[in-house]
Amino acid sequence: MKIAISVNTTWNIVNFRSSLIKSFILDGHDVIAISPPDDFVSELKKLGCSYIPLPMDNKGANPIKDLVLFLRYIMILYSQRPHILSAIQ
Numbered sequence: 001m002k003i004a005i006s007v008n009t010t011w012n013i014v015n016f017r018s019s020l021i022k023s024f025i026l027d028g029h030d031v032i033a034i035s036p037p038d039d040f041v042s043e044l045k046k047l048g049c050s051y052i053p054l055p056m057d058n059k060g061a062n063p064i065k066d067l068v069l070f071l072r073y074i075m076i077l078y079s080q081r082p083h084i085l086s087a088i089q
Contacts, residue, residue, distance in 0.1 A: 004082035006034040006073075008058050012088070014040045021047050032080055052076055
């Protein structure tokens with residue numbers, strides 16, 4: 001099964017979802033992390049999951065940027081076709 005995890009910071013995935021990712025991988029699942037790039041990308045990759053950078057404005061409220069983000073999500077989901085998506089904020 002392919003599982004996608006999306007969070008608004010890579011730091012969050014590494015610090016709060018590492019054990020979950022390791023558990024999924026040990027169970028034989030493919031895990032994809034989707035988040036904005038930051039200093040924790042290398043730590044995330046060490047967990048054994050795939051990484052897709054997704055730039056986003058975490059503090060903005062621009063509807064055009066939000067639409068672009070939504071369309072990027074759609075393109076990623078269409079190309080990766082995960083069975084499960086967990087979007088955490």
